[in-house]
Amino acid sequence: MSNIPxxxxxxxxxxxxxxxxxxSIAVGITDHAQELLGDLVFIELPEVDRQAAAGKxxxxxxxxxxxxxxxAPIAGSISAVNQAVADAPELVNQDAYSAWLFxxxxxxxxxxxxxxxxxxxxxLISD
Amino acid sequence: xxxxxxxxxxxxxxxxxxxxxxxxxxPLHYGSQIEEHHAVRRDCGMFDISHMCAVxxxxxxxxxxxxxxxxxxxxxxxxxxxxxxxxxxxxxGGVLDDLIVYYxxxxxxxxxxxxxxxxxxxxxxxxxLISWKLQATITPxxxxxxxxxxxxxxxxKVWQAxxxxxxxxxxxxxxxxxxxxxxxxxxxGYTGEDGFEICLPSEHVQNFxxxxxxxxxxxxxxxxxxxxxxxxxxxxxxxDMDETVSPxxxxxxxxxxxxxxxxxxxxxxxxxxxxxxxLLGLVLPSGGVLRAHQRVLxxxxxxxxxxxxxxxxxxxAIALAHLPLGVAVGDTVEVEIRGNRHAARVVKPPFVRNGRxxx
Numbered sequence: 125m126s127n128i129p130x131x132x133x134x135x136x137x138x139x140x141x142x143x144x145x146x147x148s149i150a151v152g153i154t155d156h157a158q159e160l161l162g163d164l165v166f167i168e169l170p171e172v173d174r175q176a177a178a179g180k181x182x183x184x185x186x187x188x189x190x191x192x193x194x195x196a197p198i199a200g201s202i203s204a205v206n207q208a209v210a211d212a213p214e215l216v217n218q219d220a221y222s223a224w225l226f227x228x229x230x231x232x233x234x235x236x237x238x239x240x241x242x243x244x245x246x247x248l249i250s251d
Numbered sequence: 252x253x254x255x256x257x258x259x260x261x262x263x264x265x266x267x268x269x270x271x272x273x274x275x276x277x278p279l280h281y282g283s284q285i286e287e288h289h290a291v292r293r294d295c296g297m298f299d300i301s302h303m304c305a306v307x308x309x310x311x312x313x314x315x316x317x318x319x320x321x322x323x324x325x326x327x328x329x330x331x332x333x334x335x336x337x338x339x340x341x342x343x344g345g346v347l348d349d350l351i352v353y354y355x356x357x358x359x360x361x362x363x364x365x366x367x368x369x370x371x372x373x374x375x376x377x378x379x380l381i382s383w384k385l386q387a388t389i390t391p392x393x394x395x396x397x398x399x400x401x402x403x404x405x406x407x408k409v410w411q412a413x414x415x416x417x418x419x420x421x422x423x424x425x426x427x428x429x430x431x432x433x434x435x436x437x438x439x440g441y442t443g444e445d446g447f448e449i450c451l452p453s454e455h456v457q458n459f460x461x462x463x464x465x466x467x468x469x470x471x472x473x474x475x476x477x478x479x480x481x482x483x484x485x486x487x488x489x490x491d492m493d494e495t496v497s498p499x500x501x502x503x504x505x506x507x508x509x510x511x512x513x514x515x516x517x518x519x520x521x522x523x524x525x526x527x528x529x530l531l532g533l534v535l536p537s538g539g540v541l542r543a544h545q546r547v548l549x550x551x552x553x554x555x556x557x558x559x560x561x562x563x564x565x566x567x568a569i570a571l572a573h574l575p576l577g578v579a580v581g582d583t584v585e586v587e588i589r590g591n592r593h594a595a596r597v598v599k600p601p602f603v604r605n606g607r608x609x610x
Contacts, residue, residue: 162268162474163285165561166538166568184589186540188284188474188561191589217283 126156126249129221133197133236134245137179140221141197141239148203149236150224153185153194156249158220161187164213169205169226176200176228178235183225185216198235200228256301257396257453258460265470273367275302277473284474288563291442291479292606295402296471297463302366305395305435305450306373309359310387317352317360319515320379322498324508328354332427334439337506338498339372340517344524345494346501348372349486351439353428361428361435363397363448365488379516395435396456398449400468401479403606405446409436412462420447441476443483443604481560481569484532484600490543491530491557491571497521500573502530502600530557531580532600533570534610537593541570541586548585548592551577556586564603571600 128134133141138157142150158164166186176182176196183194204227209215216223230236240248253276262269267278278299280287290296308316317325323337333354339347348368353361364372369391376389400409410417413434420429420436425445428437435450451459464470477487486492492501499507499521509521533556535541541559548554552575559570570586578584580599585592598610 162280163283165285166540168538186561188478188540191540191542214283214285 126154126159127221128154128156128242128246130242132221133239133241134248135195135197135239136248137195139194139197141236142224143233143236144227147229147233148227149198149200149230150227151197152224153216153220154245155220157192158217161185161192162189163187164216167210167213167216167225169207169210170202172202172205174202176202185213185225194225196228197239198228198230199232200230203227203229254302256299257456258299258301261457261460262299262470267470267472270473272473273302273365275366277302278470280472280474281470284472284478285563287469287471287475288478290469291402291444291471291475292564292603293402294469295400295404295408295446296469296475297460298399298401298471298476299396299460300399300448301396301453301456303397304364304366304369305392305397306362306364306376307359307390307392308362308387309390311358312385313358313360313387316380316383316385316387318513319383320376321352322507322515322517324511324513325352325354325360326513327508328352328360330354330427331356332423332429334426334428334437338503339375340498340515341494342516342520344497344517344520346488346492346496346498346503347375347494349488349492349503353437355430367489392450394452395450396453398456398460398463399440399442399446400449400463401440401442401444401446403445405444406438408463408466408468409447409449411466412459441483441485442479443485443601444479445605478560478563481558481571482562482564482601482603484571484602486530486571487558497524497527499526500528500530502571526576528554528573529576529578530571531574531578532598532602532610533572533584533586533595534565534598534602535568535570535586535593535595539568539588539593541568541588541595545570546587547572547574547595548587549575549578549582551575554578554584562602565608569602
């Protein structure tokens, strides 16, 4: 049974989003996603300051099995990337919710409301 | 409806992620295929390989049959238990399967064939036998299950699980097998590490598996099996070669004994046609993963990756690729990965054997 923290927001493409204290949005992939992908071996992160459009590819994670695009949950500009996770992709498999991939400065924080809540994401992956 | 081995329930109890492989419901991994891979290179892991098929060829003409059926020369097998890796070709010189044949005595051989090709192989062998009017029997041993135990500590674990096999197999050389009562022990494998592949009656395989688990042998799935064999430079039928590929073009020329007057299926085609491509290894120095079907761009023309993965031992992507004949080991070529070109180094496989990186 996948772990789905109640306080996070989710996308249909299996990313999670978390509003940080400084107003930025941390983004990663869900426990369900890492389970499906298997052992991750490579992560390609965007450059800081790059503009991200909602629902558009912004990063790539690769497992031995397949490469998987990561989509920006909402529009914004990349404010930080998690180099530690890029250097050790297995951290995502170990704890998908602490292994954030990048943070973005949102164009509009209210865009988060358009995302799924934990219940909505559970429904998505249960179908 | 997928076929199941006798150990299917065990895999599920161990929370394996199951996949279909060649029509069989098999474990892909039991949590982390990378951990399973490391366990084999460093210690000991075990694989349920009961989806493959042991085929016993027996009778007065068993040897004559195999001399004509296989591209490698079964006459090389003169010592009891000796094994030979060979391709089985069609008349056009294409590879029907790759397999290992064990010599038990002059009238008794055992062949291990791939899971996805078993039915095809058996039908082909039966056709050849009738057509050549030879006296031999071909018996698929569906009553047997098989486990591969691989790694530097593998043989010791097997002897602890099956103490009755120790004295008879302690001196068994690599690529030799021994039949001890109803247990067939072969010092062969598909990982590039030492170890045994064991065939035994299916009604005993559960006990054997459980004994190995108690001895802390790590169960390993098809994911690790693929990264291990690719590091070891071993071809995978269906990816690195198939019926449309000659063994010479698939890096298997060394398994074809074409020098003497022995006639075998596909020989005349191989003699008539020149080698068209070569199979070599690639290493990607930068980050990323090499995958099957990626295009390779070289000064001598275009090639294609047949098998690619991320090597847990080397921490880099590696691949086997069909390349134009002029490409040399040591050359730098380019691989197209999702639209971008990345430099890759051409190497001669194997990449890793016995725990050591060789390239």
